[in-house]
Amino acid sequence: xxxxxxxxxxxxxxxxxxxxxxxxxxxxxxxxxxxxxxxxxxxxxxxxxxxxxxxxxxxxxxxxxxxxxxxxxxxxxxxxxxxxxxxxxxxxxxxxxxxxxxx
Numbered sequence: 001x002x003x004x005x006x007x008x009x010x011x012x013x014x015x016x017x018x019x020x021x022x023x024x025x026x027x028x029x030x031x032x033x034x035x036x037x038x039x040x041x042x043x044x045x046x047x048x049x050x051x052x053x054x055x056x057x058x059x060x061x062x063x064x065x066x067x068x069x070x071x072x073x074x075x076x077x078x079x080x081x082x083x084x085x086x087x088x089x090x091x092x093x094x095x096x097x098x099x100x101x102x103x
Contacts, residue, residue, distance in 0.1 A: 004031065010025060012024070025073045041053050053075075084099050
């Protein structure tokens with residue numbers, strides 16, 4: 001089979017963590033072959049440079065199922081209004097990125 005790059009989308013994920021001033025972002029990679037991918041995140045303020053997320057910016061959960069893999073990143077809710085977040089998916093076919101629409 002030939003290598004197929006993933007389709008990548010980022011969504012804000014609703015959760016009860018909102019009550020604690022946290023928010024979640026879901027990065028979904030799908031329709032790729034082979035199915036192995038690695039996720040990373042960066043963020044940027046409007047007109048600012050891309051920066052790495054601080055290590056304290058929450059944990060990441062990964063969910064793998066047939067044909068797609070999702071990463072859920074917990075972030076500070078206030079940061080979600082300040083920054084646009086970008087998800088990078090590393091794959092054998094290359095790196096694909098997607099970013100949040102809010103900011």
